[in-house]
Amino acid sequence: MDKLNAMSAFIHVVEQQSFTKAAQILNLPRSTLTDAIKQLETQLNTRLLFRTTRQVRPTDEGQIYYERCKYILSYINESDHDFLHAKPQGTLKIEVHGIFASHFILPKLRDFLSEFPQIQLQLTESDRYVDVIKEGIDCVIRIGQLNNSELIVRHLGNIQQVTLASPQYLQQYGIPHHLDALKSHVMVGFYSTARQKNLPLEFMVEGELKNYDLPFMIQVNGAHTYSAAAKQHFGLIQVPRYGHVDELEKGVLCEVLSHYPVPSLPVSLLYPSKTLVSPRQKVFIEWIVQLFKRYPLG
Numbered sequence: 001m002d003k004l005n006a007m008s009a010f011i012h013v014v015e016q017q018s019f020t021k022a023a024q025i026l027n028l029p030r031s032t033l034t035d036a037i038k039q040l041e042t043q044l045n046t047r048l049l050f051r052t053t054r055q056v057r058p059t060d061e062g063q064i065y066y067e068r069c070k071y072i073l074s075y076i077n078e079s080d081h082d083f084l085h086a087k088p089q090g091t092l093k094i095e096v097h098g099i100f101a102s103h104f105i106l107p108k109l110r111d112f113l114s115e116f117p118q119i120q121l122q123l124t125e126s127d128r129y130v131d132v133i134k135e136g137i138d139c140v141i142r143i144g145q146l147n148n149s150e151l152i153v154r155h156l157g158n159i160q161q162v163t164l165a166s167p168q169y170l171q172q173y174g175i176p177h178h179l180d181a182l183k184s185h186v187m188v189g190f191y192s193t194a195r196q197k198n199l200p201l202e203f204m205v206e207g208e209l210k211n212y213d214l215p216f217m218i219q220v221n222g223a224h225t226y227s228a229a230a231k232q233h234f235g236l237i238q239v240p241r242y243g244h245v246d247e248l249e250k251g252v253l254c255e256v257l258s259h260y261p262v263p264s265l266p267v268s269l270l271y272p273s274k275t276l277v278s279p280r281q282k283v284f285i286e287w288i289v290q291l292f293k294r295y296p297l298g
Contacts, residue, residue: 004076006036007069010048013037014066017056088279089118096141098125099223099243100267104297105141105288112287119280138281140270141288143240144194151270154289157297159240161262163201164253169233176256179203182212186235189219190226201238203260227253238262242297267297 001009012022013033023030041048048062058066096105101123113119124137140151143159173185182201190199198219200211218234220226227244230237231252247253269288271281 001032001036001039004073006040008073009033009036010040011066011069011073013049013056014058014062019056084279087118088116088283090278090280091120091122092139092280092284093122093124093137094139094141094284095124095137097143097223099240100141100143101125103242104295105291108291108295112284115287116280116283119284138271138278139284139288142268142270143265145266146268146270147195151272154269154285156267156269156289156292158264158266159242159297160264161238162241162244162255163203163236163238163257163260163262164230164244164247165236165256166231166233167251167254169230169235170254170256172233179205179210179212179257179260182214182236185214187212187214187216188226188229188235188237189216190237191219191221193221201236202263203257204263205260209263240265267292 009022009026009028009032012025013019016022016025019030019033023033026033037049044061044065046061046065047059048065050057050059109121113121141156146153174181176182176185187201191197192199198213200213203210203212214236216235218229220229223239223243226237227239227247229235231247236256241248244253248255269285271277271285277285
């Protein structure tokens with residue numbers, strides 16, 4: 001029995017004036033309480049209790065120790081209560097794609113911070129796989145398929161993707177109307193630092209995934225540069241529709257092969273532990289899950 005439990009057992013024995021009654025209240029064997037008190041007396045090198053066949057009462061030293069144990073355990077219980085019921089506070093570190101954050105999270109984030117004004121939110125942008133424990137990150141929001149992970153994963157929804165190109169590119173290479181036409185096209189290469197490889201164009205054909213590794217003149221590893229390269233006529237790209245609504249409306253980029261759907265991208269919330277979650281983590285996890293239930297990504 002650890003020290004705090006032994007102190008609690010000692011308090012019960014003193015208050016009940018009986019090992020048997022204290023053992024019944026604590027639902028423990030009487031011998032366990034006896035051993036715990038003996039261990040305390042050995043550690044303190046002090047006799048704490050007078051024992052007779054009819055009664056157990058504290059010695060003078062035992063009475064002092066009893067009062068101090070009561071104070072210590074009361075203080076611990078109050079501290080635990082204050083922590084568990086306190087308004088969440090402190091810095092909350094979130095790793096997320098910048099475009100995704102600006103489109104889906106930032107417009108609603110003031111509601112969260114108004115409810116929890118003592119939380120300071122720190123957003124970092126990356127698509128790499130981070131060591132959340134080593135880097136002190138509370139939550140990660142990931143877009144795309146995940147590698148095997150020991151982190152807790154909460155699915156937030158799926159993002160629709162489209163295949164795009166600039167009007168000038170299509171004027172030069174032609175508008176592809178079927179997948180066989182891709183043989184005469186090029187793409188903007190995208191190297192995924194998370195997956196450590198260049199990503200092909202992907203299409204669903206009669207329920208089956210088809211990959212197309214087209215040649216490219218330029219390869220990038222960032223979402224902004226990927227879209228910018230397409231606007232500069234370097235090739236076909238596949239991107240989430242939500243981030244390119246303005247370009248589509250203005251004709252800066254055009255959708256092609258719309259009858260060949262691009263696989264949607266899963267969006268996931270990841271965090272280190274299901275049980276050891278700080279109050280600020282807990283309220284953010286609950287808020288972000290409910291946010292995407294109210295405003296589905298699809």
